[in-house]
Every structure is written in C-alpha cells, then in structure tokens.
Amino acid sequence: MxxxxxxxxxxxxxxxxxxxxxxxxxxxxxxxxxxxxxxxxxxxxxxxxxxxxxxxxxxxxxxxxxxxxxxxxxxxxxxxxxxxxxxxxxxxxxxxxxxxxxxGPPASAIRAMGSKSAAKALMEKAGVPLVPGYHGDNQDADFLHEQADKIGYPVLLKASAGGGGKGMRIVEKSAQFKAALESCKREAINSFGDDKVLVEKYLTRPRHIEIQVFADGRGDCVYLFERDCSVQRRHQKVLEEAPAPGMTEERRRAMGEAAVAAAKAVGYVGAGTVEFIANQDGTFYFMEMNTRLQVEHPVTEMITGLDLVEWQLRVAAGEALPKQQHELTIRGHALEARIYAENPEKGFLPSIGTLRHMQSPQAVTFDVGAAAGTPAAVRIDSGVREGDAISPFYDPMIAKLIVWGNDRSEALAHMAQALSEYQIVGLATNVAFLKRLVESAPFSHADLDTGLIERHQEELFPPAQPASLPVLALAAASLLTSEQSAGAAANDPWANTCGWRMNATLLRQLDFVDESAAYALSVGYRDTGWTVRLGDASAAMTLVERNGQHLVIKLNGATVRGTVVRDADAFHVFSGGAHVALNYNDPLAHAGQAEAEGGRLTAPMPGKIVAVLVEKGKEVEKGAPLLIMEAMKMEHTIAAPANGTVEDLLYAVGDQVAEGAQLLAFKAA
The missing domain is CATH 3.40.50.20 (Rossmann fold)
Structure with a gap:
C-alpha cells in the first residue's frame, strides 16, 4: 500500500x-x-x-x-x-x-474508450450490442446529415470525446440538423478540445443503466451490479439508484457479463463504468465506458458495503481484487440525489453565490469500509461548508445526498425526509425540485426513462403558490422578536420596541413579497403577543420559543415550528419541509425601488459570448435565438422575449459578461 x-x-x-x-x-x-x-x-x-x-x-x-x-x-x-x-x-x-x-486504468484503456466511435467499433468486435448509428471518422457536415437521414429521426448527436451530458443534442427532424451539429461541435471543442461527433438513433423512452466494473492487474475482473441513472436533465443525471428497479437476475447477469467483456477487451485495470441504454422490453445497447470512478458510486457502496476508493488504492498498488464475483451480494436499496446550486424553474441555470446558511439533514457516519452491519439511512458527501462560495469556475454541486433502505419504498421515504430537512440560503438550489421528483407518481412507481422530467413538466414545475398565513407569521415573529431583542440590548427607553401605547393598540403593516404575490400583513401588538391579519384571515400569535433561528409560535392555539434565516431584506422560512423566500420592504431602509429599465436583455449568469445570431437593426419574432452564452461548460441561448427589433449589440463573440449585464438593446413591436 x-x-x-x-x-x-x-x-x-x-x-x-x-x-x-x-x-x-x-x-x-x-x-x-x-x-x-x-x-x-x-x-x-x-x-x-x-x-x-x-x-x-x-x-x-x-x-x-x-x-x-x-x-x-x-x-x-x-x-x-x-x-x-x-x-x-x-x-x-x-x-x-x-x-x-x-x-486509474492504463493509458491504453483510456485511449481505447476515450473516443466513443472507436470504443463502439471495439465493442462490436467483442460482441457487445450497439445502438444503430454512425461512429466513423468522416466529420463532413453534409455527410453526417446524410447519415442522420438514413438512420431516421430522432437522432442523437454526441461528442466523441464527451461526457457529463456536454456536447449532446437531440435532433427531431432533418431541417434542424445543421444548427444542432454546429452547436454540438462548438460545445464539444470548448469542453473537450475535440469536436468530433457521432450520430445514433435516439431511442424513445429508454432507460440509462450502468454497470460498475472493477479489474486488477492480474487479469481478474468483476461487476458490482447496476445503477439506474435514467432520471436526467440536459443529459445529466439527477437521481441514481441501485439496484435498478425491475431488474431480473438473468438480465443483471447478462449486462454484468457484457460489461466485464467490454473491460477485458481493452485490458482494463481499476474502477470503471460501462453505460448501457435499455429499452423498456429489457433489450440493452452499449453506450460508452467511463474510465474512472463515477459521481454516483456511493449507491453501489451502500448496497455492497464496500469502499470502492479503497479498492482503487489496493489495485493501483498491485494487490488482487479484494473479492471475487461469487462473493459479491446486494443488500437493500440506495438512492442518490445531487444537490446543485441551480434554478430548475429557469431551465436549470447554474447559480453562483455564498452559502450563507446551510443546514444538512442528520446523517449517521457511514463507514464504507465496514462490510458488516447495517448501512446508515442517510449519508452526505460534500466538498463545501457554510460560508463557502459556489463560483462560476467549477461544477455547481453542493453535495451528494445518499440514502439506504431495506427496500426501495423505505429508501424513498428516507430520501423525501432528508430533502425536507435541507436548508440552504445564499443561492438557488434544486432541493425543492428533487423532493417533488422523488414524491412524484412516475418516480415512486419506478416508471423510469430518460425523458421523465420533460414528460411530467406540469407535475414537477407547478405554479408558485401564495405564502400561507403560518409562513408569514413565522417571518413576522422573527422580525418582531429581533426588534425587541435589539431594543432591550440598547437599554434606551426610546429604542424600546415592545409596542406599548396608552389607551390604544399599536397597528403596523409588514410588507412582504415573493415570486407569486405581495402580502400586506397587519400586526396588532398585545400584552402577550400579537394579532396578525392577512386579508380576511386573522390569528392571535404568541411566541413559545426562539432558539437562534428556530422559532415555535402558536396561532390561535395551534403550534407552528420553523427556521427563519434573514439575509439582508430576504426572510427564508423553512417549515413543514418547504422553503419560502420572502422579501421584506423595510420602509425605514428603502424609499422604493425603480422598475427595471425596459428594452434590456441581460445575462442570466456570468459567462462568455460564443455566438451572436442576429445583426443590429434586425427584426425578429418572439422566441428567435439572439445570441448564445457559455457558462460552466454549458450553452445557454438568449431568445427574443417578443416580436421586435434588435437596436444594438453590446458584446461580441469571445467577450466575458457578468451576471445581469445588458447584452443588447431590444425594442418590442
């Protein structure tokens, strides 16, 4: 060692x-x-x-x-x-x-599997089933277009040297091919330094199932079962689980043996993942091999009780595989959710900022090296802490949340509970979206395929709901008790904020706003608390307990618990497994905010302009692409918000732009 x-x-x-x-x-x-x-x-x-x-x-x-x-x-x-x-x-x-x-594996194995087209040719020789497509070296745009027409639409364009969902485009019809190819090649060269692509038949309702393989330098190779990674957005995995729902022992063995054959065909050593695309009827095809440890490897560790990193170290040091195939078994079910700094409601745009507040679910330390014993119900792998920044330079992952259960139903319950306990303030996250996804009917019933998120948009992206009176009451209680504490600390009668009035009741309006509505919350001060009113709803409110940011209040005798984190003028209320962000209009601090200037199209995040698709003075229709930005190695198209005219272009290809920067001047028709 x-x-x-x-x-x-x-x-x-x-x-x-x-x-x-x-x-x-x-x-x-x-x-x-x-x-x-x-x-x-x-x-x-x-x-x-x-x-x-x-x-x-x-x-x-x-x-x-x-x-x-x-x-x-x-x-x-x-x-x-x-x-x-x-x-x-x-x-x-x-x-x-x-x-x-x-x-990791020898350079020869990385080289063999590094080119998706070369790898598919190699797999064909090894007898591993392949998706129909063109995997050759001819990269002439017209030739590739002809191949796509022969294969039949929809087709998938995929960067030959790619991974992580980058450099991939689904083309629905022939007329869209050339534009998709240009975009795919541009993203591929920026991400991998190689713009070679392959063209494959795009399967409808496919599942993405991958097999974890491990080989040593002595010629032995095993498979450590499968992971289902079907739930994706932008061709990137969102939820992973092991074992795959509905997997039969016969199919598991067939896929495992095919994965081992793929690894042996290139003289593989170390941890690797052979990825398959599978039809709903159980047939499967080789997609690619990732010659490294995968982000989702923890679910395999949870169901096998093994430490795959330890295996990597031992194999790299020349040792034999710690176990043989007949010694490997599956126990229970595991799920992994990737907690990202991103905004699902805005096309999963990455978010940058500081983790001003981060409270993770309670997790029992999971000793992946201890094969005996019961795995912890919740495990968190994270590279950041509260106070750290998510920058535009790297992947916006905050953590991997991994749960284990005796069966899938139990694992789902653990995941939903753990997600409801996550509290993050400072940037947008996908936590609420993940909870909706885990609790959705298609996922909970294991009706899985790579288009699940797109197919269930209405269920997974419901309209924002107005804040409830209990949520607003928690925000008000946090504000009012903080004011009282500050007044008491000042030891000044003029700073006292208890609300005492002679022969009268102090009435006050607290103005909050969120993405769905504005709220004028009326607060009446009482000897033992407050009265809060929103529209026709009112309640007597008393503070039961305040411990830092955690509050317990009573509304008309009913107990309401929550955590309220104040970040400048924003009150983040975490209660009942939900997160509501309320902006408070402090009349003493703000005289009012001007409306945003019209005619502007701004950058949704920091990035680089990679393509300008219009000219100054051009008339465009609503939805027409105007320019393309690249941020965190992903392309984002800025489209016309309405029919109108591009009055001015403020940036050129190659320019770096800051978040919120005006990109062009646009006049609606």
Whole structure:
C-alpha cells in the first residue's frame, strides 16, 4: 500500500478520497487553485499546494504542475477523482514516466474508450450490442446529415470525446440538423478540445443503466451490479439508484457479463463504468465506458458495503481484487440525489453565490469500509461548508445526498425526509425540485426513462403558490422578536420596541413579497403577543420559543415550528419541509425601488459570448435565438422575449459578461 497520495481534484471527491486514505493510514496531498484556497478539501488533506489561478485550464488541468507537486511532496501515486484529468491518457502516461502510480486504468484503456466511435467499433468486435448509428471518422457536415437521414429521426448527436451530458443534442427532424451539429461541435471543442461527433438513433423512452466494473492487474475482473441513472436533465443525471428497479437476475447477469467483456477487451485495470441504454422490453445497447470512478458510486457502496476508493488504492498498488464475483451480494436499496446550486424553474441555470446558511439533514457516519452491519439511512458527501462560495469556475454541486433502505419504498421515504430537512440560503438550489421528483407518481412507481422530467413538466414545475398565513407569521415573529431583542440590548427607553401605547393598540403593516404575490400583513401588538391579519384571515400569535433561528409560535392555539434565516431584506422560512423566500420592504431602509429599465436583455449568469445570431437593426419574432452564452461548460441561448427589433449589440463573440449585464438593446413591436 502507498504511504502518500496526491489527489488531483477538488470538491467532494477530493474529500472522499482523503477520508479513505486517512482510514488506511495513507497521507494525502491536496492541490488547489486560488479560488479554492479556503476550500474544504484543502483543510481535510495532510498537505496542500497552490497550482494556479481559478480557471481549470490554468490549475486543475495543468498536468505538469500536478506532477511537480507530487514529486516535491514525496507522493507515490496520484488519484485523479472524476472530471478534469481523470480520463486523460496523456496525464496517465506522464504519471508513469515520472515514476508515479496513476490510480486509474492504463493509458491504453483510456485511449481505447476515450473516443466513443472507436470504443463502439471495439465493442462490436467483442460482441457487445450497439445502438444503430454512425461512429466513423468522416466529420463532413453534409455527410453526417446524410447519415442522420438514413438512420431516421430522432437522432442523437454526441461528442466523441464527451461526457457529463456536454456536447449532446437531440435532433427531431432533418431541417434542424445543421444548427444542432454546429452547436454540438462548438460545445464539444470548448469542453473537450475535440469536436468530433457521432450520430445514433435516439431511442424513445429508454432507460440509462450502468454497470460498475472493477479489474486488477492480474487479469481478474468483476461487476458490482447496476445503477439506474435514467432520471436526467440536459443529459445529466439527477437521481441514481441501485439496484435498478425491475431488474431480473438473468438480465443483471447478462449486462454484468457484457460489461466485464467490454473491460477485458481493452485490458482494463481499476474502477470503471460501462453505460448501457435499455429499452423498456429489457433489450440493452452499449453506450460508452467511463474510465474512472463515477459521481454516483456511493449507491453501489451502500448496497455492497464496500469502499470502492479503497479498492482503487489496493489495485493501483498491485494487490488482487479484494473479492471475487461469487462473493459479491446486494443488500437493500440506495438512492442518490445531487444537490446543485441551480434554478430548475429557469431551465436549470447554474447559480453562483455564498452559502450563507446551510443546514444538512442528520446523517449517521457511514463507514464504507465496514462490510458488516447495517448501512446508515442517510449519508452526505460534500466538498463545501457554510460560508463557502459556489463560483462560476467549477461544477455547481453542493453535495451528494445518499440514502439506504431495506427496500426501495423505505429508501424513498428516507430520501423525501432528508430533502425536507435541507436548508440552504445564499443561492438557488434544486432541493425543492428533487423532493417533488422523488414524491412524484412516475418516480415512486419506478416508471423510469430518460425523458421523465420533460414528460411530467406540469407535475414537477407547478405554479408558485401564495405564502400561507403560518409562513408569514413565522417571518413576522422573527422580525418582531429581533426588534425587541435589539431594543432591550440598547437599554434606551426610546429604542424600546415592545409596542406599548396608552389607551390604544399599536397597528403596523409588514410588507412582504415573493415570486407569486405581495402580502400586506397587519400586526396588532398585545400584552402577550400579537394579532396578525392577512386579508380576511386573522390569528392571535404568541411566541413559545426562539432558539437562534428556530422559532415555535402558536396561532390561535395551534403550534407552528420553523427556521427563519434573514439575509439582508430576504426572510427564508423553512417549515413543514418547504422553503419560502420572502422579501421584506423595510420602509425605514428603502424609499422604493425603480422598475427595471425596459428594452434590456441581460445575462442570466456570468459567462462568455460564443455566438451572436442576429445583426443590429434586425427584426425578429418572439422566441428567435439572439445570441448564445457559455457558462460552466454549458450553452445557454438568449431568445427574443417578443416580436421586435434588435437596436444594438453590446458584446461580441469571445467577450466575458457578468451576471445581469445588458447584452443588447431590444425594442418590442
């Protein structure tokens, strides 16, 4: 076993690898960019070294600097995590040339599977079933268009060197092909430095099922069962689970053996994932192989009781696989939800900002190295802490929430409960969306396919509901008790805010607003509390307990509990498993806000302009694409909000823009 390893990554995977290394008595070295100087993964490792500025190309993708740090610190091996250099054959070869063990497959296996088209040709020879499509080298746009027409629509364009849902486009009809190809190639070259694409038949209602494989350097290879990753948005996984619902032992064995055959065909060593697209009738086709540990590996650990990172370290150190196929078993059911800083209601746009408040569900420490015993019901893998920032430079993942149950029903209950306990303030998140998804009929009934989210838009994206009186009362109680505490602390009778009046009752209006409505909450002060009124509804309100941000109040005798986090003028109310954000109009602090200037189209987040699709003075119809931004390696199209004229273009291709920046001047017809 190694005595020291360098972790060439950041975030939760770096923390995860460091935890296993420490358990095994192996020291860890972190690398970090200037943006990550105070990051969690830096704190949990034994040593840390700065490798460059925030952009990944100048830090986490600098193989030379990473190897230099490894040699300088005496590390014997490099764990690449996932993303960045984890599937870079040149990096694997450079590690070997420097005398460092690469904790991953040999460069030859990465090379063989790195090109989706070459991998499919190899799989065809190995007898692994393939989706009909074109996987060749001819990248002429007209030729690819002809191939798509022959295959039949819909087709899927996929970056040959891609992954993570980037560089993928579904083309519904021939007339859309050329524009989709240009966009796909542009995103592919920006994300992977290679714009080669393949064209495949797009299956309707397919499931995405992947097999975890593990091979050692002695020729042995096993499969550690399957994960169902069908629930996706933008071709990126949202929820993962193991085992796959409805999987028969016969089909599991067939898919597992096909995955092992794929791994052996390229001389694989280490952890890998063979991904299949499966029809509802059970037939399956090879999609690709990820030559690294996957983001969703914890669900496999939960159902097997194994530490896959430990297996990686042992295999990379030359040891044999810890278990053989006949020794591997499944117990229970596990689910993973990816907690992201993003706004599902705005097309899952990534969100940036500071985690001003973060309260995670209660989690029992899950010892992935302990095969005996019962797994914890809730496990959280996270690379951030309260007070950390989610920057525009890296993936906006906050945490992975993993739950386990004796069966799928129990695991679903644990997941819904854990999501209801998550509290995050400072940026938009997908927590509420995930809870709706987990509790939705199609997911709870395991009616799974990759189009589930798109097919159930109305259920998963319901209209915003007005805030209830109990929620507004909690916000008011937080404000009023804070005012009273501040007045008492001032020890000044003129600062007293108890609301006492001679022969009268103090009446006050608190103005709140959220995305769905404005609320004029009337508050009457009483000796033992307050009276709150909203429209025709009113209630006597008393404070039972306040412990920091947690409040217990009574409304007409009924107990209401919640946590209220104030962030400037925003009151974030967490109660009953829901999160409501209310903006408070403080009349002493704000004389009023001007309406936003008309005729503006602004950047939804920081990014770079990659395409301008219109000219100054051009008349356009509502919905017409105007320009394309790239942010966090994903493209976002800015469209015309109405019929009108583009009066001015304020940015050109290649320009960086800040969130909220005016991109162009637009005059509605």
């Amino acid at each position: 190694f005595t020291k390893i360098l972790i060439a990554n950041r975030g939760e995977i770096a923390c995860r690898v460091a935890a296993t290394a420490h358990r095994l008595g192996v020291k860890s070295v972190a690398v970090y960019s200037e943006a990550d100087a105070n990051a969690k993964h830096v704190a949990v490792c034994d040593e840390a070294a700065l490798i460059g500025p925030p952009p990944a190309k100048e830090s986490y993708l600098r193989a030379d600097k990473i190897i230099e740090v490894a040699l300088a610190t005496g590390a014997q091996a490099i764990h690449p995590g996932y993303g960045f250099l984890s599937e870079n054959e040149d990096f694997a070869e450079a590690c070997a040339a420097a005398g460092l063990a690469f904790i």
